[in-house]
Amino acid sequence: MLIDRTLTILFLRLATIYGIICIFSFSILTEEKRFSLIVEVAAVKGSSGYLQYALYDQASSFATRQGQLLSGRVPAVFPVTQFRIRGLRSGTYALAIFHDANSNSEFDQGFLGIPLEDYGFSNDAMGLFKAPNFSDAKFNLRQHKNKIKLTLKR
Structure with a gap:
């Protein structure tokens, strides 16, 4: 039970970090020179x-x-x-x-x-x-x- 909760929290943190990286990368790619x-x-x-x-x-x-x-x-x-x-x-x-x-x-x-x-x-x-x-x-x-x-x- 403790392992499941720890894995869930870890997964949510990684998903959040991945989402932030994707948003930041998209804004860099779409920025006009x-x-x-x-x-x-x-x-x-x-x-x-x-x-x-x-x-x-x-x-x-x-x-x-x-x-x-x-x-x-x-x-x-x-x-x-x-x-x-x-x-x-x-x-x-x-x-x-x-x-x-x-x-x-x-x-x-x-x-x-x-x-x-x-x-x-x-x-x-x-x-x-x-x-x-x-x-x-x-x-x-x-x-x-x-x-x-x-x-x-x-």
Whole structure:
């Protein structure tokens, strides 16, 4: 009787440990790999202010404030600024960036919306009097493709 009870307790403990190991192993196997994107921005005209960026993953919301997957800013470094965006899943993205030289966190525009600050998009995509299409600016982030270069323009 004592042996049966001891074996039952031992079996329950082993079953519990086995269950925990299975759950932990499943969560490790199903965890999606995350990548870093290295962004190199050329033609930065000075080291004042910041480069403000926005990353998008949807064509329908590209180049809108509401559609940003994530955004941030990094100190401007003349003549080339390089930074890293971490924790991204493999997929298709587009990047918009501008040099906020006066650090007011706004993309300054003059008369008729003419840009007063330098800006750029991934693939150096440009639109005519507007932001380019997502399809022109998109890039694929994969394990072997994790660096993009763009040039600021006005």
